[in-house]
Amino acid sequence: MTAARSSPLVDARTAYARRAHSVFIEVAPWRVMAPGPDPIQGSVPGAIRTSVRSDFAGRPTATSGHLPLPEPGAVHAALLAHGVGPADDLVLYTRRIEELSSAARAWFVLTWAGFRSVRVLDGGLPAWTRAGGPTGRAGKTRPAAPLQGCSVRSPTSSPPPLPADGGRRVLDxxxxxxxxxxxxxxxxxxxxxxxxxxxxxxxxxxxxxxxxxxxxxxxxxxxxxxxxxxxxxxxxxxxxxxxxxxxxxxxxxxxxxxxxxxxxxxxxxxxxxxxxxxxARDESLPVERGAALTRSAAVDTDCA
Missing domain, CATH: 3.40.250.10 (Rhodanese-like domain)
Incomplete structure (x- = not known):
């Protein structure tokens, strides 16, 4: 299932044509994004079921946000339990179109943690079915040890291994x-x-x-x-x-x-x-309400 580095996005027809060479990962959002029953029954057959909170976030601390990064080693261990390694071709998708950002969060975490071929399925499961992709039973959910039990990466810990595209920038x-x-x-x-x-x-x-x-x-x-x-x-x-x-x-x-x-x-x-x-919890940090103030015209943002 090894694939060369490629675009971070894949269309449904291409994903369906290459399904035998890819590992599909269904990503559930950290909160309900839309009311009502699930419009599509079933999943991409054999897909690994994950969620943002338990698989692509660490345990919150008093100073972190509510969805901090997990330990990169824990991300590798969780997927390794499914037989998935950092060189496998991973396709991430969500069940609803409005949940696409959850797949993007999983993509960010996986590429930051060193996985080399990670793509988001454009349009998610609805696009998959429109392209003729079958639905059926997903594979087993993640292993019993959830990533939410892992501590947040400390500033003094070793940085995660960088993927072939140079990694992602995490801001402080x-x-x-x-x-x-x-x-x-x-x-x-x-x-x-x-x-x-x-x-x-x-x-x-x-x-x-x-x-x-x-x-x-x-x-x-x-x-x-x-x-x-x-x-x-x-x-x-x-x-x-x-x-x-x-x-x-x-x-x-x-x-x-x-x-x-x-x-x-x-x-x-x-x-x-x-x-x-x-x-918002750190009262030493500034907050602005309403329209943003205009930056100085002297600041060259080089948008050409």
Whole structure:
């Protein structure tokens, strides 16, 4: 099942044609994304069932966000229990189109942890069925030892092994403050969360962050928008260029979709995994409500 490094996105027809050479991983979101019964019965046959909280997040601490990164070794151990190694061709998908960011979070964690061929199924399970892909019983769920019991990687621990594409950039608070001032920091939450509540001083956004609701990257059919459309979307937010670009949300899930889209465009986007769930609790950190202040015209963001 070994495959060469490729695009982080795969369309359903290609995934179906290469199904014998891939390991399919179904990723459940950390919270319910849509009401009502599941519209599709069954899963990609033999898929490994995982979830964001138990498999692609570590145990929260007093200073972390609610979905911190797990230990990279624990990520390897969990998949190794299914016979999956870092060189296997992994295809991640979600059951509903509005859950695509959960697959993006899994992609971020797996590539950060050193897995070399990881792709997100564009459009998820609905696109798979539209392409003629069968549904049936998934494989067994993850092993009994959940990743949520693992501690968060400490700053002094060894960095995870880098994949062939150079890895992912994980941002800390100092990075976020610098990027907000001199680069472009994207806030992928809905506008209501970005604006904040007038009577709550710890709601709002990181000063100078640009509103960039991740759901806008999805077309009505659940597929990611075309590269041309996404590039225009990023350019409008001054998020294409040689300057640094970062992203955050509530817990590092919807913003992972911005990292994935950036990778498709050749633009590195760093991820502040702890996101607003950690930022808001630290009263020493600044908060801005309403529209973001305009950065100085002297700051060259090189968006050409």
């Amino acid at each position: 608070v100092a990075d976020v403050l610098e990027i907000a001032d001199y680069g472009t920091l994207l806030d992928s939450r809905p506008m209501g969360a970005y604006d904040g509540a007038p009577d709550d001083p710890r709601t709002g956004h990181v000063p100078h962050a640009v509103h960039a609701h991740a759901v806008e990257l999805l077309a009505p059919d659940g597929l990611l928008r075309s590269p041309t459309e996404m590039r225009k979307w990023f350019l409008y937010r001054r998020a294409i260029g040689s300057h640094e670009v970062g992203a955050y949300c509530g817990g590092g899930v919807s913003s992972a979709l911005l990292v994935l889209a950036g990778a498709l465009l050749g633009q590195q986007v760093g991820l502040f995994v702890d996101s607003w769930s950690a930022w």
